[in-house]
Amino acid sequence: MKVGKESFKIESDVRITSTYTIAGPMEGNGNFGSYYDIVLENDEWGCDSHEKCETKMHKEAIKGVMEKAKATDESVDMLFGGDLLNQIIATSYSARDFDISYVGLYGACSTFGLSLAVGAMLIGGNYIRNGIVCTSSHYATAERQYRYPLELGTQPTPSSQWTVTGAGASFLEASSDRTYPKITGVTIGRVIDMGINDANNMGAAMAPSCADTIMQHLSDFGRDAEYYDMIISGDLGKYGRQVLHYLCKQNGYELANVLNDAGAMIYNNSQKKSVQGGSGAGCSSIVFNSYFYKEMMRGNFKKILLVPTGALLSKIETLQGETIPAVSHAIAIEMDD
Amino acid sequence: MKVGKESFKIESDVRITSTYTIAGPMEGNGNFGSYYDIVLENDEWGCDSHEKCETKMHKEAIKGVMEKAKATDESVDMLFGGDLLNQIIATSYSARDFDISYVGLYGACSTFGLSLAVGAMLIGGNYIRNGIVCTSSHYATAERQYRYPLELGTQPTPSSQWTVTGAGASFLEASSDRTYPKITGVTIGRVIDMGINDANNMGAAMAPSCADTIMQHLSDFGRDAEYYDMIISGDLGKYGRQVLHYLCKQNGYELANVLNDAGAMIYNNSQKKSVQGGSGAGCSSIVFNSYFYKEMMRGNFKKILLVPTGALLSKIETLQGETIPAVSHAIAIEMDD
Numbered sequence: 300m301k302v303g304k305e306s307f308k309i310e311s312d313v314r315i316t317s318t319y320t321i322a323g324p325m326e327g328n329g330n331f332g333s334y335y336d337i338v339l340e341n342d343e344w345g346c347d348s349h350e351k352c353e354t355k356m357h358k359e360a361i362k363g364v365m366e367k368a369k370a371t372d373e374s375v376d377m378l379f380g381g382d383l384l385n386q387i388i389a390t391s392y393s394a395r396d397f398d399i400s401y402v403g404l405y406g407a408c409s410t411f412g413l414s415l416a417v418g419a420m421l422i423g424g425n426y427i428r429n430g431i432v433c434t435s436s437h438y439a440t441a442e443r444q445y446r447y448p449l450e451l452g453t454q455p456t457p458s459s460q461w462t463v464t465g466a467g468a469s470f471l472e473a474s475s476d477r478t479y480p481k482i483t484g485v486t487i488g489r490v491i492d493m494g495i496n497d498a499n500n501m502g503a504a505m506a507p508s509c510a511d512t513i514m515q516h517l518s519d520f521g522r523d524a525e526y527y528d529m530i531i532s533g534d535l536g537k538y539g540r541q542v543l544h545y546l547c548k549q550n551g552y553e554l555a556n557v558l559n560d561a562g563a564m565i566y567n568n569s570q571k572k573s574v575q576g577g578s579g580a581g582c583s584s585i586v587f588n589s590y591f592y593k594e595m596m597r598g599n600f601k602k603i604l605l606v607p608t609g610a611l612l613s614k615i616e617t618l619q620g621e622t623i624p625a626v627s628h629a630i631a632i633e634m635d636d
Numbered sequence: 637m638k639v640g641k642e643s644f645k646i647e648s649d650v651r652i653t654s655t656y657t658i659a660g661p662m663e664g665n666g667n668f669g670s671y672y673d674i675v676l677e678n679d680e681w682g683c684d685s686h687e688k689c690e691t692k693m694h695k696e697a698i699k700g701v702m703e704k705a706k707a708t709d710e711s712v713d714m715l716f717g718g719d720l721l722n723q724i725i726a727t728s729y730s731a732r733d734f735d736i737s738y739v740g741l742y743g744a745c746s747t748f749g750l751s752l753a754v755g756a757m758l759i760g761g762n763y764i765r766n767g768i769v770c771t772s773s774h775y776a777t778a779e780r781q782y783r784y785p786l787e788l789g790t791q792p793t794p795s796s797q798w799t800v801t802g803a804g805a806s807f808l809e810a811s812s813d814r815t816y817p818k819i820t821g822v823t824i825g826r827v828i829d830m831g832i833n834d835a836n837n838m839g840a841a842m843a844p845s846c847a848d849t850i851m852q853h854l855s856d857f858g859r860d861a862e863y864y865d866m867i868i869s870g871d872l873g874k875y876g877r878q879v880l881h882y883l884c885k886q887n888g889y890e891l892a893n894v895l896n897d898a899g900a901m902i903y904n905n906s907q908k909k910s911v912q913g914g915s916g917a918g919c920s921s922i923v924f925n926s927y928f929y930k931e932m933m934r935g936n937f938k939k940i941l942l943v944p945t946g947a948l949l950s951k952i953e954t955l956q957g958e959t960i961p962a963v964s965h966a967i968a969i970e971m972d973d
Binding site: 300301305307348350351376377381383384385386387388391392394395397398399400401402403404405406407413417420421423424425426427428487488489490491492611612613614615616619621624626 | 637638642644685687688713714718721722723724725728729731732734735736737738739740741742743744750754757758760761762763764765824825826827828829948949950951952953956958961963
């Protein structure tokens with residue numbers, strides 16, 4: 300059911316009944332190392348290219364969540380997901396190994412949120428009984444595609460973020476089992492472009508869109524920010540999180556007590572080369588599917604709002620002098636009382 | 637409601653109440669020139685890059701269909717769509733000009749089908765009342781990105797297709813007005829890879845996936861091929877259409893009387909440089925939204941099955957020696973009796 304301008308209430312019980320995460324070595328040394336199902340020892344995982352490694356991570360994350368959910372190709376109704384590579388190949392090349400209807404989505408680093416939203420609505424609308432959402436990213440593939448070959452050793456700018464190497468999968472299903480978190484509502488954002496044209500400052504480019512979606516969500520559902528134990532923005536990084544906080548405050552929404560950012564949380568302070576924190580379609584996906592999911596299951600969070608954010612740029616548009624549009628989607632995930 | 641393995645019945649009335657198409661000069665000289673809303677005089681449309689031209693076409697197609705549907709940003713619930721450019725920039729850069737929730741999808745040349753399917757299910761599931769589906773492609777942007785710079789004057793191979801320059805938009809809405817075609821069912825395909833690795837022979841790469849989706853659709857709904865006045869495969873081209881016909885026949889489905897292909901139909905026989913016919917995310921979209929839509933409205937087709945097909949390759953996977961996975965989605969579009 301539509302609520303307000305951009306939000307949708309999921310009226311039936313759509314729950315996340317299993318998750319699976321695979322993280323790179325640097326992510327393994329970060330704040331959530333013990334929460335991931337697999338931490339890779341290196342960035343190749345036995346593959347002869349980083350693209351093939353990302354594809355393997357994506358595929359193994361789908362397999363891993365299917366195993367946990369005791370699901371088979373026959374019992375799963377739909378695969379949802381995407382990644383940052385051109386033509387979302389990590390996702391599509393993974394999908395060919397499953398006999399499951401495939402929906403490819405693209406929202407840059409917001410893809411995890413978009414995929415959860417579409418999956419939850421299709422289960423809520425009684426089209427499918429279950430579905431798998433998986434998104435991924437890889438530091439080396441993203442650097443090569445969006446920026447410079449790693450071999451150049453280019454210095455990151457102070458505003459830059461580190462693309463997360465990781466793949467995270469969620470198993471969504473219609474279930475009345477109250478021990479699992481439930482997707483109760485989603486807000487599908489519009490595209491916002493405030494004229495930022497620095498591709499090394501994604502936090503600033505995405506924060507206005509994130510603020511827009513969070514405020515729209517709270518307004519559509521008539522909630523205060525503190526309805527949630529935590530609002531987790533996608534991958535704005537430390538600076539972007541400040542911008543988001545400022546923009547919301549200016550518009551009368553004080554998020555100080557509840558706001559955090561998946562990108563700002565994923566690495567620890569000793570990991571200086573991450574600069575502002577993590578980013579990438581795998582970032583909010585592995586942070587949610589490991590730490591937040593497990594802590595919700597343990598009762599340490601009751602209600603969270605996950606707001607993955609995406610910068611919809613491409614190298615070619617940046618070279619042609621374009622600014623960076625962004626989009627963010629909000630997913631309300633709650634435990635039954 | 638799910639029907640069989642990969643299909644979904646759309647139980648409420650979801651109709652296509654307006655369409656809008658913009659075509660390039662070569663498409664204007666093809667078989668459906670008089671059916672397009674706008675035919676461009678050249679491939680730039682006053683823009684300083686072909687990517688910007690594709691983005692303008694995409695945006696103007698959305699605007700055009702909104703004008704026909706007398707819709708505003710406030711009255712439209714959701715934008716769906718995608719294109720072939722890296723990071724689907726034609727779609728995302730168009731979306732920033734509308735204050736409408738945005739769902740970016742990627743299925744290569746099958747994106748029009750995927751977007752219609754997701755849009756129809758979200759309307760059928762009572763989440764949204766209406767939505768706009770738009771996909772586009774441009775010969776010059778696709779050549780540059782997937783193959784060679786046009787300046788090289790590279791000779792096409794005999795199996796190659798010509799990427800369509802065009803953008804087509806459909807306005808979907810919950811409506812009981814029986815004068816408009818209705819989306820009655822959809823089949824969301826799985827990814828099929830039969831080991832074709834020639835990026836200049838997309839018809840062969842996509843035909844097995846198209847055959848799989850068509851046979852699954854007919855089996856899921858318990859229909860004969862001749863239930864439909866016409867089954868229109870996405871952009872297999874002339875050779876790919878033969879492969880599709882052969883594969884279905886081998887499996888006991890005779891499509892001879894009903895099968896046609898949007899790519900094989902779009903250009904006329906004097907347009908030799910198109911070789912096997914058209915392709916691209918704009919191909920099935922402008923062929924359906926112009927010719928088929930208008931002829932359905934005139935009563936000349938009652939029931940069609942549109943099956944856009946997509947080759948999920950990227951340049952980097954081809955260079956790394958990978959084969960080409962493909963996906964196809966079937967959309968049943970019918971007039972009330």
